[in-house]
Amino acid sequence: MRYSTQIKPISYLKANAAQILQDLGEQREPLVITQNGEAKAVLQDVVSFEQTQETLALLKLLALSRQDVQAGRLSPAEEVHSRLRAKLAQLRTAADTSAK
Template sequence: MSEDILSLSQFKADASRLLDQVRDEPKTLVLTQNGRARAVVEDYEHYQARERAMLMLRLLAEGERDASRGDSIAQAEVFADLRRRLQAQRDDAARGQGG
């Protein structure tokens, strides 16, 4: 993904075209104000994909940290707990419909 640097004034003058360009090309616009980077404009779908990737990286890092500390639960125990919770929800729903 490429990166263009524009002043805020340049962006304001041609915002509609620039937003179309950001949508159509994988590009990030860095907006400057008084010669300093102040904001970033990027396509929303690219933003969402990057946020999902960052979330996955955070989860992986947390998992590695937990594993290195020995802070983990056996898979069978996790699934058994999930089954119990699901059954409890079903039971609650069945009681709610019958009453």
């Protein structure tokens, strides 16, 4: 993607808002908006924005996991599986009790 073709002044945004929104949805490329010759904002379609947010969330989880590993905050997989199985059994028992 070449951002140089996706830079427009704010006056272009004001005059072509509907077309810009349509293009964003079809092309899925962000648009850099300038004001007084400086980049001030980036417009992006909502699907791409949501994907970016999900990607950032996953990257944050990976970073936090890496910190946990480096700090030695680990549990063996079998121990985690046992705790999850026990919790699931509790939930099933509670669900069975409330269904009666």
